[in-house]
Amino acid sequence: MSNYQVLSEARGQVLSEARGQVPDQELMSPGHVACPGCGAPMAVRYALKALGENTVLIVVASCWSIIAGPFPYTAVQVPLLHTLFATGGSVASGVKAGLEARGLKDTTVLTLAGDGGTFDIGIQALSAAVERNEDFIYMCYDNEAYMNTGIQRSSATPWGAWTTTTPVKHPKEQPKKDMVAIMAAHRIPYTATATVAYPEDLIRKVQKAKGIRGSKFIHVLSPCPSGWKSEPAQSVLLSRLAVQTRIFPLYEVEHGEKYTINVWPKERVPVTEYMKLQGRFAHLGPEALAQIQENVDREWEKLVAKAGVTHLNREDAKNAKGT
């Protein structure tokens, strides 16, 4: 049992009740080849802690295809199936059916894909699988570009960001695709966002997903020091700032209808606090930054409205424990 159980301080505001929810068992080894400070191994470590050994991990072509280590080695202590870029949704459906045919009805299938394999090349198979309400947990670790092939833009790249295919003279012109809204529109039982700075929240969500039969989608923001041009040591800080600036709110959607905001940042942290730590935004001038702030504020209010928060209950919502 972790000693931090005795502390009263919140590790992030959502967690005052979630403390002590991190299982001790490690199902990931050191020696994996993620870049120093990468958010992706953090996300998988937490997800595997949440699920335990009776899990099959499917890794769609992405950084994790390499992080997992080369043949004949593996970095995780659960069965792992590497699969083709566009096949996250389809392979997972087949694996689940195959396991059930063998009588392994309680084994959890966790599909892990990057933003490329989820938002872009993999979106067809994913949409089809969740439309069929296939029983798996799909976890997208989103580092906001095709990082494994060298930082090319994806539809998850935020507006204004530099990537090798959206160079400084022509940064990304389109806003980030709202994948959670797309998944929620399929009316699947459970959709949620999470990030590595809030591990107890991520673990809680994965465990909640495990207990639901049907399609579960968890969108995890995963900082990438290499692609974001940030300090490796600051990956957790960036992940926290993303939530506190409301750029990446933490919330859940059940059956496409019921929205619950998990963390309501107590102070209004300006987006510049998050962006100034990343070289991929260094070229943005004050107008662009102001535009981004405006966009973030507007999206936040839309989310707040979806969560059923009005001026009448806003104070309660801000103070509520977000479980």
Added chain:
Amino acid sequence: MEKVIMGNHAVSYGVQLARAQVIAAYPITPQTQVVEILSEFCANGTLKATFIKVESEHSAMAAVVGASIAGARAFTATSSHGLALMHEVLHWASGGRLPIVMANVNRALGPGWNVWTEQTDSLAQRDTGWMQFYCETNQEALDMVLQGFKIAETVLLPVMLVLDAFVLSHTEEPVDVPDQETVDRFLPPYEARYKLQPGDPRSFYGLVAPEHWMELRYKMQKAMEEAVAVTQQVGAEFGQVFGRAYDVVEKYRMDDADLALVTSGSIVGTSREVVDELRDKGQKVGLLKIRMFRPFPVAAVREALAGVKKAAVVDRNISYGVGGIFAAELKSALYGTPHQPTVFPFIIGLGGRDVTPQSIRDIVAYAQEHDAPAEEIIWMEVKR
């Protein structure tokens, strides 16, 4: 029990008898009846399988790969553009050494849209590491599903069985549908050698550096080479159990043939009739049926054509820039052997254009009248 059924349904009965556990398929003319009737079997419980109604063929093959590495017996069916769409996943199945069985109904690849039979679709996948078997009749299609699983699960390579669009797929023929008990004796439940097993955590299909790659690929080729003997053994066993034996090729009236027709698929049936007719007229014509195309039955073909002077290869396919694919593979198999027959490469029947007994007679006549082919590719019945 004898039924009069179309080729597609023969495949479906084969899959039901083989007790496939996971099926994922996407409809495409002329395969649709395969999946329709399998859907019914799953729905009414006569087949205890999960049928995943995927949204594309790429996903169908991916789902089947997933099911197979999860340890289940898996099946899919497709045709033409569907098969082409699956292409990258076919490599994953073979490199993954997964004993998947797929039925492909040969259909031409567009543009323009053409739903009729042509072998180019399956042959275009000949480098993917899948075994390929070309069926002459609906009976053979059903029988091939059963043998396919047995062969695949022995050598750990996926098996594609191929049947002609409409000529077989939609034509009803008498087919002996075996009983489940006998099939169960022939084909036991699938015990996967490599599978996803909680408690035995292994990683499949990850990064392989050059230092290990060639050995793994060497092993795949070795498996293909072993597959020839395995196919023959399984075919012989099938004969003992069901009364119909199979080999990698079939020699029909080849003993003293000067000229051999070499062909595959439903054209074989048409050719048999013409060979009988010509033999009755005293012509020394024989027929070599290529049943197994991958691995290419080099030894059997060499042996069969050893004393033959002329080989008329009938291709219902083309590899642009080269010509008929069976002809090219045959020439390659014969290279370096003493007493090679002269090969006459014919292309006929693309896009479903009918191949009649007269077509075969014309082919034989051409080969008899020429010492050597007058052109690199002998196009039959093309307006030029």
Added chain:
Amino acid sequence: MSYIITFKSEADMPDTTVSLGTTLYNKTGTWRYMRPVYRNKTSPCNYACPAGEDIVNYLQMVVRGEYEQARQRILEENPLIGVCGRVCPHPCESECNRAELGGAIAIHAMERFLADLPGKHELPRAEKTAPRGAKVAIIGSGPAGLSCAYQLARRGYKVTIFEALPVIGGMLRVGIPAYRLPRDVLDREIAAIQSLGVAIRTGLRLGENLKFEDLRDYQAVLLAVGQHRSRKLNVPGEGAQGVLPGLEFLRRINLGEKVEIGPKVAVIGGGNTAMDAARSALRLGAKTVMVLYRRSRYEMPAIDEEIEETEQEGVRIEYLTAPVEVLTTDGRVAGLECVRMRLGEPDERGRRRPEPIFGSNYTLSVETVIPALGQEADLSFLDEAVRKAAGLIVIDEAAATSRHGVFASGDAATGAGTVAHAIGSGKRAALAIDRLLNGQTLAGFPALNEHVHVAARNVDPTIVRFEDINPAYFTPEPRTAQSQRPAAERVKDFREVNLGFTESEALREAQRCFSCGTCNQCDTCWLYCPDVCIQRREHDSYEFNYDYCKGCGVCAEECPRGAINMEEELKWRK
């Protein structure tokens, strides 16, 4: 173990790409150019505590419910825990980093809570280092003398304290009123020290009925005589009846004497003695009590809480005013003439010098004047063998005076004026005496403005400040105030004003502590390491797995309390 897998031939290999081992073969520690190191650093409270207490660690013990261990941790360094928990000006709280996020930890009240724990308590044992038959004499039973006696007695020394007054405790007994320091608390803590075998002989004043020659049998002597003389007011009429020097006033009350004071009382001064005198005067029945201070509130040296409590009780404090003459009638105080002051240039200590405003004189009608302008030591009993300067006994870092075998500590040597300093000072002398009598060198003591510890610390001397704390892990929780008796009620007697913490208050307050620079096993580093390179060891500590650590620095960045440093890898590779 190497974990590396090699194949001699394809026949040894599986048929497909399937793993046979783990990535433990890959020692990613080779990637690193910086490495994380656990380095506990000095918390500001520990840095500030003049008694040398290990505050940060004892607070964490409270958090874990280990109250007795926390108590023992304090007692290791300071036997007068109940005293300090009531009267210390808590410089620890002034340095506390938590002030930036809800208020400094109420360490002072915490110490009192631990002192008041029910049940039988024992003073912690120490290793016996005293040579056979070693005897030490201590002059003065104030906090410095008691601290030194404690540290020596627990090491096996035979200690005798000689006290001039008929009562034991020095300023604790005669300078601090009972409503701040109840007599039974003081008695209990002195008794505990005596129970170690310390003999205290009262009524013996060195230079009068006790001579240095009488101390020949003792191998060392400690002078801990304190500062018991009041500074003079230096105005005409000072000698009148009704002018009661503050220290004398408080002493007489504490000795149980009856003290006559007028209905109107003026206390001169701004320190704790002035506050004590004013509040005591109220309790003796004075109708009007005022405090006159020549500088402003900002410069008042008294503890803030004392000033607040004084005002709550109805004492009026007048700033920027000073007496110029005591007006008398028949040799008795009839009034006090004062002049208004203004603050001029800073003096040598940085405090702005007060200057009288010419012509602003005014008169107050009072019957009692209590000057409380500061204390001095009476060192007339010492000859030239013991060097003095600026009214204090000169000592070096080992608390040694210029006379061999004679040491000095407390206010008489430091002039510091607080109990905590005296305790630290007495402890220093005890450790020095222990070395001297064991024939060891006296070199190597920390400087006089640094603190001395009995228990080894193994801590980096870098002081942790608020910018080293990671505020993401803390929310602004307000400081818990201890309960007090209401002002109107408490002025009626000398019973204790402060009521201390309940257990839940103490726990809540301890849980606010950042644990600056001190790992408290919060697991944050373990939780965030992307490479699973932090192992939790037995006995609640962590170990970095340097075979695999890539040096990303997430642990150091996230550590809520700044207990992890990133250091250059090359320095370690030698």
